[in-house]
Amino acid sequence: MNMNNVAFPVTASHSVITVNNPFDGTQVGTVVNMPAERAESLIDIARDGAKVARALPRHERARILETCAVLVERDKEAFAALIVDEAGKTLKQAQKEVLRCVNTLKLSADEARRNGGEVVPFDSYVGSEGRQGWFTREPLGVIVAITPYNDPLNLVAHKLGPAIAGGNSVVLKPSELAPLSAIKLVDYLNIAGLPPNVISIATGGPALGEALVSARDVRMISFTGGFVTGEKIARTAGLKKLAMDLGGNAPVIVMDDCDLEDAVESCVSGAYWAAGQNCIGTQRILVHARIYDAFRERFVALTQALKVGNPALPDTDVGPMITTQAARRTEDIVSDAIRQGAKLLCGNVRDDSVYAPTVLENVSFHCDLWTQEIFSPVVVLQKIDSIDEALDLANLPAYSLHAGIFTRDLEIALKAADRLEAGGVMINDSSDYRFDAMPFGGFKYGSLGREGVRFAYEDMTQPKVVCIRKTGR
Numbered sequence: 105m106n107m108n109n110v111a112f113p114v115t116a117s118h119s120v121i122t123v124n125n126p127f128d129g130t131q132v133g134t135v136v137n138m139p140a141e142r143a144e145s146l147i148d149i150a151r152d153g154a155k156v157a158r159a160l161p162r163h164e165r166a167r168i169l170e171t172c173a174v175l176v177e178r179d180k181e182a183f184a185a186l187i188v189d190e191a192g193k194t195l196k197q198a199q200k201e202v203l204r205c206v207n208t209l210k211l212s213a214d215e216a217r218r219n220g221g222e223v224v225p226f227d228s229y230v231g232s233e234g235r236q237g238w239f240t241r242e243p244l245g246v247i248v249a250i251t252p253y254n255d256p257l258n259l260v261a262h263k264l265g266p267a268i269a270g271g272n273s274v275v276l277k278p279s280e281l282a283p284l285s286a287i288k289l290v291d292y293l294n295i296a297g298l299p300p301n302v303i304s305i306a307t308g309g310p311a312l313g314e315a316l317v318s319a320r321d322v323r324m325i326s327f328t329g330g331f332v333t334g335e336k337i338a339r340t341a342g343l344k345k346l347a348m349d350l351g352g353n354a355p356v357i358v359m360d361d362c363d364l365e366d367a368v369e370s371c372v373s374g375a376y377w378a379a380g381q382n383c384i385g386t387q388r389i390l391v392h393a394r395i396y397d398a399f400r401e402r403f404v405a406l407t408q409a410l411k412v413g414n415p416a417l418p419d420t421d422v423g424p425m426i427t428t429q430a431a432r433r434t435e436d437i438v439s440d441a442i443r444q445g446a447k448l449l450c451g452n453v454r455d456d457s458v459y460a461p462t463v464l465e466n467v468s469f470h471c472d473l474w475t476q477e478i479f480s481p482v483v484v485l486q487k488i489d490s491i492d493e494a495l496d497l498a499n500l501p502a503y504s505l506h507a508g509i510f511t512r513d514l515e516i517a518l519k520a521a522d523r524l525e526a527g528g529v530m531i532n533d534s535s536d537y538r539f540d541a542m543p544f545g546g547f548k549y550g551s552l553g554r555e556g557v558r559f560a561y562e563d564m565t566q567p568k569v570v571c572i573r574k575t576g577r
């Protein structure tokens with residue numbers, strides 16, 4: 105797996121990026137650190153690849169995706185081990201991500217077969233009688249896909265699968281922190297029969313990403329990552345389609361009529377999955393005053409019972425953060441909230457990159473912990489007296505992805521579904537639920553477009569109308 109790059113074989117003169125295990129710092133692999141100047145040749149390759157991809161019949165696109173799904177499923181343990189090694193997810197979490205990747209590839213194959221266009225009913229309004237026609241879904245051409253470290257396999261599949269299904273070529277720039285799962289997935293697509301040049305991998309850092317984003321022949325940037333990067337990309341891209349899958353700060357409301365034990369267990373899982381490095385991870389829990397004390401006691405007890413540490417061990421619940429620097433940033437944000445009056449209920453202990461699951465209450469609504477995405481195993485508890493108060497507080501941050509509510513009251517559940525400003529509202533579940541076929545994306549600041557295979561496929565294709573005028577001769 106080292107140094108192998110589809111687009112750019114390494115020579116002695118190239119610098120490399122070392123990929124380290126976030127838990128113990130051991131070297132997992134190395135990839136070429138491509139300089140920004142390589143962007144041009146990668147786009148040239150993708151331009152050729154776009155012609156090849158477009159010419160692939162839909163059944164062939166579907167066959168490649170399905171074959172790849174079968175191969176990934178066959179080698180699921182190897183993929184899971186790699187995710188553990190390079191991203192620090194626990195084994196259970198990595199295994200789940202691999203199975204989701206298999207689904208994403210299968211869903212993409214379905215889309216290649218199914219979503220070819222529609223008949224346009226020209227005579228449905230006055231003025232277009234005597235015409236018949238349809239629209240097809242045509243490829244866009246060259247797509248640049250840029251991905252983060254936290255789901256290093258399935259988030260890549262969410263870009264490559266729909267792009268291939270739609271007949272596009274892709275230059276993929278995976279996170280420099282965890283690029284190896286992406287490279288392995290592209291290897292498997294090639295083994296499954298994907299022709300050369302359809303997917304190229306750009307291994308490198310922000311400078312390479314920026315050069316790819318600014319290239320004129322790119323028709324779409326599909327980005328998943330943080331707000332700061334998203335804003336930079338939007339400034340650099342120029343006239344290109346943008347898909348922006350950015351961060352969250354998910355609220356979950358817990359009403360007093362819910363199944364308390366179920367709500368606590370779901371919220372614990374939602375808060376600490378992937379050590380909180382999860383865009384739909386539960387960050388703020390708003391609990392009705394009548395059950396607040398009972399919820400807090402049980403939530404803290406289950407948090408303290410989590411097994412934290414080596415992600416490769418089968419019984420570990422919470423692994424490391426991606427880097428020691430990321431864990432230090434979390435410590436700083438939590439310490440700042442405590443200085444501003446927050447009460448620490450447990451956690452805020454760090455051992456290198458491992459940050460213990462942390463619970464706070466009485467957090468000021470002005471703290472970063474309340475307003476920003478913390479992307480860490482940290483949770484804020486907030487007492488609320490009514491559903492209206494909960495909804496107002498839940499909606500305070502300027503951006504959002506998912507939200508959740510626990511209640512048995514249908515009226516309250518539907519009110520929350522209506523009023524929560526989020527791309528997805530989970531009822532009787534934490535914010536941390538996603539099915540790879542559903543539309544997935546954020547509300548409010550920054551989010552553009554939706555992933556979820558059908559929705560990404562539609563974003564990555566363009567309709568072409570064909571209209572036949574009957575001459576009547």
Ligand code: NAD
Pocket residue numbers: 250251252253254255259277278279280308309310311312313314317328329330331333334336337349350351352382383477479505545
């Ligand atoms: P990041 O923004 O730091 O990096 C993401 C990617 O962008 C990396 O490949 C990086 O090299 C690249 N990049 C950095 N600067 C760039 C530039 N100027 N031009 C082009 N590319 C550039 O994000 P991260 O820390 O890897 O991931 C965490 C973030 O991703 C969190 O905010 C999280 O919420 C978000 N995320 C969102 C979703 C979603 O689907 N909405 C899913 C997972 C993660």
